[in-house]
Amino acid sequence: MQWIRQIVKWFLLILxxxxxxxxxxxxxxxxxxxxxxxLLEMPLLPRWAEMLVGAVTGLMMDIFCNSPGVHMAACTVVxxxxxxxxxxxxxxxxxxxxxxxxxxxxxxEYLRMVCILVPLYHVLVFVLEAWSLHHFGFLLAQTLLSALxxxxxxxxxxxxxR
Amino acid sequence: MKNLFLFIVKISNxxxxxxxxxxxxxxxxxxxxxxxxxxxxxxxxxxxxxxxTGTDIxxxxxxxxxxxxxxxxxAELLNRLAGLQQQPYRYLPGRVVDMTTHxxxxxLTVNIGEEDGVRAxxxxxxxxxxxxxxxxxxxxxxxxxxxxxVDNHLSCRLAGNRYIGFSTWEGGNSDYVMLSDIxxxxxxxxxxxxxxxxxxxxxxEGLTVGVVxxxxxxxxxxxxxxxxxxxVDYKKLEFVDVVVNPMKAEMxxxxxxxxxx
Numbered sequence: 125m126q127w128i129r130q131i132v133k134w135f136l137l138i139l140x141x142x143x144x145x146x147x148x149x150x151x152x153x154x155x156x157x158x159x160x161x162x163l164l165e166m167p168l169l170p171r172w173a174e175m176l177v178g179a180v181t182g183l184m185m186d187i188f189c190n191s192p193g194v195h196m197a198a199c200t201v202v203x204x205x206x207x208x209x210x211x212x213x214x215x216x217x218x219x220x221x222x223x224x225x226x227x228x229x230x231x232x233e234y235l236r237m238v239c240i241l242v243p244l245y246h247v248l249v250f251v252l253e254a255w256s257l258h259h260f261g262f263l264l265a266q267t268l269l270s271a272l273x274x275x276x277x278x279x280x281x282x283x284x285x286r
Numbered sequence: 287m288k289n290l291f292l293f294i295v296k297i298s299n300x301x302x303x304x305x306x307x308x309x310x311x312x313x314x315x316x317x318x319x320x321x322x323x324x325x326x327x328x329x330x331x332x333x334x335x336x337x338x339t340g341t342d343i344x345x346x347x348x349x350x351x352x353x354x355x356x357x358x359x360x361a362e363l364l365n366r367l368a369g370l371q372q373q374p375y376r377y378l379p380g381r382v383v384d385m386t387t388h389x390x391x392x393x394l395t396v397n398i399g400e401e402d403g404v405r406a407x408x409x410x411x412x413x414x415x416x417x418x419x420x421x422x423x424x425x426x427x428x429x430x431x432x433x434x435x436v437d438n439h440l441s442c443r444l445a446g447n448r449y450i451g452f453s454t455w456e457g458g459n460s461d462y463v464m465l466s467d468i469x470x471x472x473x474x475x476x477x478x479x480x481x482x483x484x485x486x487x488x489x490x491e492g493l494t495v496g497v498v499x500x501x502x503x504x505x506x507x508x509x510x511x512x513x514x515x516x517x518v519d520y521k522k523l524e525f526v527d528v529v530v531n532p533m534k535a536e537m538x539x540x541x542x543x544x545x546x547x
Binding site: 139171176188190191192194201204252255259262 | 298299302303306307309310311312313314315316333336337339340343384386387388389390391393429456457458459460
């Protein structure tokens with residue numbers, strides 16, 4: 125049952141991202157990536173499995189965004205770091221069962237995790253996509269605005285669910 | 287030996303991480319608009335059909351506006367028909383189902399493909415002007431590199447004095463491109479029209495590319511800095527035509543023969 129729930133969540137978040145959030149053209153600057161909610165919340169697995177899930181999810185997003193490799197690289201980093209980060213934020217991290225949610229690890233710890241990994245993800249994606257620091261101001265504005273909007277959405281969702 | 291083995295097991299997670307990142311970076315470095323495989327892009331069947339569903343849903347909310355646009359376009363097309371009959375080119379109507387404008391490497395996907403007669407290398411235009419070039423085709427979809435892609439340079443001509451240059455785009459605002467290779471002795475005024483040169487077989491000569499928006503000459507520079515306002519507004523682009531040049535095969539074989547000789 126848990127597995128089916130995760131698969132459904134994966135598809136729903138990718139569809140939400142592709143059909144709605146990828147089409148928000150707010151001044152060409154704001155491109156929030158909210159689908160990584162899946163990677164942030166997926167149940168703890170062996171680390172190699174988490175990284176593979178991340179790579180596949182990222183590749184899927186790359187297919188939709190015409191940016192081969194960009195999301196794959198960033199998602200893999202997030203999935204590599206999450207198991208390293210969790211024990212530093214939560215005591216008894218190994219006892220977490222099921223999804224990593226505000227209820228299961230505590231609201232403060234959850235928000236801290238989101239505030240570290242979400243901005244990191246946006247920096248990685250936009251820098252890799254530009255593949256240069258040529259238009260640095262534009263890149264910076266794009267990254268900051270997108271990360272901020274993603275954070276607002278994800279934090280809002282977390283608080284609303286509580 | 288045993289220690290080495292244990293060490294590898296210990297860092298196996300990190301090794302997997304490195305392997306996955308290397309794969310991703312190979313994909314990033316390899317992605318060049320003219321080598322893009324159609325399955326790893328939004329021209330692939332699954333991605334394109336998902337995007338099309340999204341577009342279909344959007345359609346219901348825009349029917350009125352669409353009708354107006356279509357009728358305008360119809361009139362425009364009828365007007366153009368007369369001119370077209372003297373040209374060898376044919377136009378395949380298509381619709382944009384997916385597009386980006388904010389990246390440095392933008393692409394758009396249109397809903398006609400190999401079965402409709404689209405091939406890589408064909409030009410794409412809208413009623414306002416030049417849109418881009420087809421770089422990959424699947425059965426029902428085509429991937430297009432627009433003028434606003436850092437690796438796309440379009441051969442252009444100043445409509446007034448016939449001087450030839452090429453377009454350059456380096457990211458940022460999708461309304462403007464630079465026109466390169468125009469010497470400082472050439473007189474260029476703000477408001478001059480820039481059209482396709484006809485030197486590539488993808489586009490007929492004289493299609494609007496844009497209008498000169500700003501001209502500057504640096505001290506000691508041989509070329510002018512010319513900024514064009516593109517005729518096409520990518521953010522509103524929906525209906526496009528793929529240009530079929532029946533002479534293209536003949537021209538290509540000529541170039542090929544020359545290259546072999």
